[in-house]
Amino acid sequence: MRNGEVSYWWRALGGFPARRASLPGPAEADVCIVGGGYTGLWTAYYLAGLRPQARIVVLEAAFAGYGASGRNGGWVTSELPGSRAVYARGPRGAAGVRDLEAELRSTVNEVGRVCETESIDCDFIRGGRLSVATSPAQLARLRAGLAHQRAWGDGDDVYSFLSGDETRERINVAGALGGLYAPDSARIQPAALAAGLAAAVERRGVTIYEATPVTEILPVSGSAEAGGAGAVARTVFGDVRARSVLRCTEGFTAGLPGSRRALLPMNSSMVVTEPLPATAWKQIGWDGFETLSDEAHAYVYAQRTADGRIAIGGRGVPYRFGSAVDQLGVTQPSTIAALAGVLRRMFPAAGDVGLEHAWCGVLGVPRDWCASVTYDPPSGLGWAGGYTGHGVAAANLAGRTLADLVAGESSPLTSLPWVGHRSRAWEPEPARWTGVHGLYALYRLADRLEAPSADRGGQARVMLGEALGRAGDLVSGIPH
Ligand SMILES: Cc1cc2nc3c(=O)[nH]c(=O)nc-3n(C[C@H](O)[C@H](O)[C@H](O)COP(=O)(O)OP(=O)(O)OC[C@H]3O[C@@H](n4cnc5c(N)ncnc54)[C@H](O)[C@@H]3O)c2cc1C
Numbered sequence: 449m450r451n452g453e454v455s456y457w458w459r460a461l462g463g464f465p466a467r468r469a470s471l472p473g474p475a476e477a478d479v480c481i482v483g484g485g486y487t488g489l490w491t492a493y494y495l496a497g498l499r500p501q502a503r504i505v506v507l508e509a510a511f512a513g514y515g516a517s518g519r520n521g522g523w524v525t526s527e528l529p530g531s532r533a534v535y536a537r538g539p540r541g542a543a544g545v546r547d548l549e550a551e552l553r554s555t556v557n558e559v560g561r562v563c564e565t566e567s568i569d570c571d572f573i574r575g576g577r578l579s580v581a582t583s584p585a586q587l588a589r590l591r592a593g594l595a596h597q598r599a600w601g602d603g604d605d606v607y608s609f610l611s612g613d614e615t616r617e618r619i620n621v622a623g624a625l626g627g628l629y630a631p632d633s634a635r636i637q638p639a640a641l642a643a644g645l646a647a648a649v650e651r652r653g654v655t656i657y658e659a660t661p662v663t664e665i666l667p668v669s670g671s672a673e674a675g676g677a678g679a680v681a682r683t684v685f686g687d688v689r690a691r692s693v694l695r696c697t698e699g700f701t702a703g704l705p706g707s708r709r710a711l712l713p714m715n716s717s718m719v720v721t722e723p724l725p726a727t728a729w730k731q732i733g734w735d736g737f738e739t740l741s742d743e744a745h746a747y748v749y750a751q752r753t754a755d756g757r758i759a760i761g762g763r764g765v766p767y768r769f770g771s772a773v774d775q776l777g778v779t780q781p782s783t784i785a786a787l788a789g790v791l792r793r794m795f796p797a798a799g800d801v802g803l804e805h806a807w808c809g810v811l812g813v814p815r816d817w818c819a820s821v822t823y824d825p826p827s828g829l830g831w832a833g834g835y836t837g838h839g840v841a842a843a844n845l846a847g848r849t850l851a852d853l854v855a856g857e858s859s860p861l862t863s864l865p866w867v868g869h870r871s872r873a874w875e876p877e878p879a880r881w882t883g884v885h886g887l888y889a890l891y892r893l894a895d896r897l898e899a900p901s902a903d904r905g906g907q908a909r910v911m912l913g914e915a916l917g918r919a920g921d922l923v924s925g926i927p928h
Contacts, residue, residue, distance in 0.1 A: 449803050452778035455519040456720045456805035457639035460755065465511055465643055468658040474686030477503045479854060480693045482662045482681055484508030485517035486840065487832050488696035489645045490847025491854075493562075496652035498855045504654045505688060507681055509661035509700070513642025516699055519777060519809035520840060521718065521749045521761045523739040524559050525577055526552040526632040529835035529842045530818030530866065531927035532600065538865035546601065548864045553606070553632040555841045558848075559641075560634060566651075568644030570636045571754035575737035577633035580615055582623040582794075585898035585910050586743035590628050593743075606630060619734045621742075621794050623900075635737045635751045638840070660685060664705050665693050667827040679828045691828050692854050698833035699810030702771035709873035711812035711834050712880065713771050717779040718761035719787045719806045720753065724798055729756070731797040745891035745917040748790050758798060760791050764808065767884040770877055779808035811837050814871035817925055821846045821867050823853035830854060834871070883924075890920045 453459055479495060481488040484506050492504050508514070528535075528549055535545045556574060563572050581587040590609075597607045608629050610618070615627035646656060664682040668689070679693035697704065699713040724732070734740075740750045750760040764783030768774075784806045792799050814820065814834035819842060823830035830853065832846035833839070849861040861867075874880050897913030920926070 449784075450805040451784070452776045452807055453805075454514060454777045455639060455718070455807045455809070456759070457522075457637055458513070458518055459805065460637070461639055461643065465513070467511060468656050471507060471657040471660045471683055471685040471688065475505065475688045477505045477688055477690040478692070479504045480679075480681045480688045480690035481506045481696055482665060482694065483515070483696035483698070483700070484512035484646065484656055484658070485515045485696065485698065486642065486645070486843035487698060487846055488694070489517075489642070489649050490844045491694060491696060491832070491850045492649045492654045493645065493652060494848045494851035495854060496649065496654050498851055498857065500653065505690075506649070506654060506656040507660045507662050507683065507688065508656060508658045511658045512646035512656055513639055516809045516811050516839065517642045517843070518639040519718070519807060520638045521739070521759065522636045522638045522751050522840070523577070523749060524556050524572070524634040524636055524841045525739065525838055526556055526630070526841055527838045528552065528927070529838040531816070531925070534816055534818045534927075535865040535869070538869070540863065540865060542600075544863070544865040547860070548866060551845055551861065551864065552841055555845045556632050556634050559636075559841060559844050562648070563641070563644070566644065566648040568641060568648065570638075570640035570644060572634050572636050573737040574631075574634040575739070576629055576631040577741075578610075578615070578618055578738040579628045579741045579743055580619070580621045580624045581626050581743045582621065583898050583900050584625065585914055587625045588914075590626060590743050594628060606632070617733070618736055618738060619740055620732050620797075621740075622796055629738075633739050635739055636840070637754060662704070665695055665829065667829055692823075693829055694823075694850060694854070695829075695831035696833065698812035698835070698839065700773060701812060701833065703773075708771065709876070711814055712767065712874050712884070713773055713810035714813045714837070714884075715764060715766055715768065715774070715808055715810055716761055716837065717764035717783045717787065717806065717808035718759055719784055719791070719803050720759040721757045721791070721798060721801045722804050723756040724758065724801055728795075728797040728801065732795055742790075742794070744895045745920065746888060746895055748787070757804070758791065758795065760787055762787055762790065763888060766888045767881060769881045771880075773810050774808050777807035777809060779806050783808070811835065811839060815874050815925075816871040817927055818869055818871060819846070819866050820869040820871065821849045821853070821864075822869070823850060825856075887920050887924050890916050894920065
């Protein structure tokens with residue numbers, strides 16, 4: 449089995465893409481975007497649409513789609529990247545949260561629309577999202593989650609409850625007791641979206657420089673050299689001076705001076721099977737290509753790929769000491785074994801199918817688990833990210849929003865509650881490492897205690913599991 453090589457998704461496209469040129473030397477631009485993932489590329493795409501004459505450059509440390517955008521689970525999900533309660537503290541209260549959620553739902557279609565317009569072939573299928581409960585405790589949590597959605601005004605068109613039979617009719621997950629179905633979600637091949645989007649951005653006149661790591665972002669407000677205001681992105685090849693410099697580095701942000709504790713690089717790992725035989729697919733179903741997850745505290749996410757495989761991911765080792773990131777996506781054997789175990793439990797029909805490739809990547813988590821899109825016109829500095837694992841659709845909405853903010857266009861997007869949202873900094877080490885590892889150890893223990901079992905004292909054990917899971921959510925602030 450292969451491990452690393454950034455991701456299976458890139459290998460399926462024939463390996464790493466042909467490398468674009470590095471920055472040739474010091475340069476000037478109107479807008480300089482740091483990071484060539486979905487956030488940077490969508491921002492460039494929409495900004496070039498709004499301001500076709502603007503000189504826009506993207507500086508990318510490796511290649512466009514090297515980060516989470518070329519490694520993710522391929523869920524274009526409308527899930528809120530953050531907590532309703534926290535966003536509702538903003539000036540527009542609950543109404544602002546409802547607007548943000550509505551925008552995220554329509555963003556799923558917007559991603560599909562651009563893929564069609566730009567001929568980006570990324571296996572986009574809007575099959576909805578299914579979360580499955582496989583234990584009574586998970587079912588209780590799923591029902592409580594649905595009651596919470598209803599209290600916020602979400603009807604059947606946003607979330608509907610499925611019985612065990614209805615769930616298995618869609619996807620035959622062993623032991624499924626019930627499910628929650630949300631139509632606003634699509635399945636994609638992530639690297640194909642990143643590659644296609646980078647090409648679309650270039651067609652709009654944007655220059656992408658690859659193998660060009662930015663070592664520092666600095667405001668130069670008031671400097672005559674920079675035309676009175678603006679900022680600098682520093683690289684080994686020279687500085688890029690621009691009116692606006694936008695940091696779009698999500699899980700890698702801690703590598704930039706001054707941002708070490710802004711976003712925690714949370715690790716997520718995936719495995720993909722060999723293609724399943726037709727007999728296995730007949731037993732499993734999954735003809736709607738829904739994106740799939742379970743209701744465990746340390747949950748998994750999965751998709752049926754266009755080439756007939758199951759790709760499944762989960763947290764694994766959640767965080768590396770000192771906000772370190774992986775080397776080319778190599779993940780740990782224990783994580784691969786754990787994901788394989790869940791896969792075989794959920795799909796006995798895939799029991800004999802081998803695993804072909806494993807990899808991992810980092811996503812950005814703010815201390816309050818709430819994403820932000822921020823632009824400060826006087827300094828010309830802006831950033832977006834911190835989508836806490838729900839970044840595929842959110843990066844499109846964030847990119848459109850950042851483009852409006854930089855262009856100075858007031859729009860319904862620029863008053864959404866994540867605009868200008870600030871989270872406090874993460875704790876210094878070793879508290880950061882201890883906290884994150886302690887939290888996931890707690891979640892795994894809670895999941896083990898909640899697992900169905902015929903033991904005496906089972907009920908007390910399940911209650912303890914539920915209590916530990918809730919305690920983890922409360923202490924960490926993870927929204928559910
Ligand atoms: C394994 C995994 C599974 C996931 N699954 C899902 C999912 O199914 N659905 C979902 O919604 N979200 C998912 N996510 C999260 C989602 O992929 C991310 O939130 C999203 O892709 C973030 O996009 P981005 O452009 O902000 O960051 P990235 O895609 O990480 O891009 C950042 C880019 O910046 C570059 N960079 C970093 N530092 C510098 C520097 N100093 N100078 C220049 N360039 C730099 C990096 O090389 C990288 O290309 C997953 C994430 C992972 C890791």
